[in-house]
Amino acid sequence: MIAARAGIRLVQDRIAALRRAVVGEVEDTNRLIYHVLRGGVLVSVAVLLFGFILVGAKSAALPDHSVPPRSLIPQLVQFTPAGFLSLGVLVLIATPMVRVLLSLLSFAEDGDRTYVLMTGIVLVNLLISVFLLA
Amino acid sequence: MSPVEVLLLLALAAFFAGLGGSYLGIGGGVFLVPFMTLVLAVDIKRAIATSLIGVIATSSGAASVYVRDHLTNLRLAMFLEVATTIGAITGALVALLVPAVFLYVTFGAVVLYAAATMVRVRETAKERSYRGGEEEPPLVKRLSLNSVYFDQEDQAVYRYRVDRPGAGFGVSAAAGLFSGLLGVGGGFIKVPAMNILMRVPMKAAVATSNFMIGVTAAASAFIYYSQGLVDPSLAAMVIIGVFTGTNLGTRLLVRAKAANVRFVFAIFLAALGIAMAVRALGFSGVV
Numbered sequence: 001m002i003a004a005r006a007g008i009r010l011v012q013d014r015i016a017a018l019r020r021a022v023v024g025e026v027e028d029t030n031r032l033i034y035h036v037l038r039g040g041v042l043v044s045v046a047v048l049l050f051g052f053i054l055v056g057a058k059s060a061a062l063p064d065h066s067v068p069p070r071s072l073i074p075q076l077v078q079f080t081p082a083g084f085l086s087l088g089v090l091v092l093i094a095t096p097m098v099r100v101l102l103s104l105l106s107f108a109e110d111g112d113r114t115y116v117l118m119t120g121i122v123l124v125n126l127l128i129s130v131f132l133l134a
Numbered sequence: 135m136s137p138v139e140v141l142l143l144l145a146l147a148a149f150f151a152g153l154g155g156s157y158l159g160i161g162g163g164v165f166l167v168p169f170m171t172l173v174l175a176v177d178i179k180r181a182i183a184t185s186l187i188g189v190i191a192t193s194s195g196a197a198s199v200y201v202r203d204h205l206t207n208l209r210l211a212m213f214l215e216v217a218t219t220i221g222a223i224t225g226a227l228v229a230l231l232v233p234a235v236f237l238y239v240t241f242g243a244v245v246l247y248a249a250a251t252m253v254r255v256r257e258t259a260k261e262r263s264y265r266g267g268e269e270e271p272p273l274v275k276r277l278s279l280n281s282v283y284f285d286q287e288d289q290a291v292y293r294y295r296v297d298r299p300g301a302g303f304g305v306s307a308a309a310g311l312f313s314g315l316l317g318v319g320g321g322f323i324k325v326p327a328m329n330i331l332m333r334v335p336m337k338a339a340v341a342t343s344n345f346m347i348g349v350t351a352a353a354s355a356f357i358y359y360s361q362g363l364v365d366p367s368l369a370a371m372v373i374i375g376v377f378t379g380t381n382l383g384t385r386l387l388v389r390a391k392a393a394n395v396r397f398v399f400a401i402f403l404a405a406l407g408i409a410m411a412v413r414a415l416g417f418s419g420v421v
């Protein structure tokens with residue numbers, strides 16, 4: 001009984017330590033931006049490579065037209081090469097957008113109103129580009 | 135050329151665009167667009183769209199490392215991105231409306247200008263370091279744009295102040311416009327502007343420009359995407375090639391001197407610019 005409790009305590013301590021480490025890292029905006037940008041590119045490259053594998057596996061032709069965002073999900077469900085190649089491209093386009101959103105949150109956390117406003121304008125510009133012709 | 139040959143050549147070109155781009159603080163588009171149109175015979179609007187995707191990849195890959203190494207001035211980037219994103223959206227909308235020949239001519243001119251700046255700009259980190267005692271512009275104070283960066287070359291921290299924020303903002307809007315219009319990052323406009331006009335040290339200017347380029351290109355890339363101008367196979371090869379190139383390029387910048395690479399790149403760009411101009415003349419029936 002005591003041993004079990006000690007065991008649980010040990011696990012809880014470990015989780016708390018991990019959490020502190022993650023939060024500590026997140027507090028450094030530079031580190032966070034590094035991981036978002038790097039992670040976005042890595043995910044994009046992985047999805048694209050999978051798309052090319054599908055081209056080989058299905059011996060399909062190389063797609064030359066991207067999939068419009070609204071018909072992306074059906075294409076992904078059917079595992080089409082065009083679907084995954086388009087998804088990889090969209091992940092890459094979204095990466096800097098996510099970075100701006102995180103910058104906004106980080107300026108908000110610092111209570112830096114001027115920069116919240118400025119980052120907000122950039123984010124609105126990006127959203128305009130997404131919805132302008134879609 | 136078979137489609138597979140086109141893709142492999144493009145991946146190779148993208149590798150060099152990523153390598154040179156991350157090294158020189160540009161997106162690599164000034165090189166990718168002429169290569170795609172002249173060598174691979176890709177339609178210029180599709181080439182611009184594909185190049186923008188490559189620019190985002192260069193920026194994200196290189197910027198991440200520079201941000202981690204505290205070379206990037208995040209506040210300055212945020213301030214100037216307001217201008218570049220507005221410029222980029224405008225540029226993309228103009229590009230969709232104008233005939234291809236206009237894009238060829240503008241591109242030729244812009245690339246020649248880029249080649250010229252690249253020869254002129256020198257490494258000036260030490261000359262541009264902090265000068266105390268003078269009054270700083272009120273906008274710089276209000277936005278706390280002044281910053282420090284760590285130079286690995288001589289293991290020292292350089293503190294610098296930013297000058298002429300208004301002029302820098304205007305130039306950034308123009309750089310954004312060219313980015314959306316021509317599928318380039320616009321680093322060849324922003325790096326000299328930040329370095330000479332705003333007195334940001336060269337390495338910090340390269341890192342900050344690289345950082346801004348991704349957001350700028352993303353603003354116009356989606357407009358091209360929604361118009362069906364992004365060829366996913368071409369874009370995918372560009373991303374993979376650029377990704378490999380930036381991984382090498384960022385490792386080079388932290389240590390090396392960019393002067394030699396810059397010179398080779400400039401000559402290369404001048405040749406591409408002339409080729410684009412010749413192509414444009416051929417289009418309008420002069421040649």
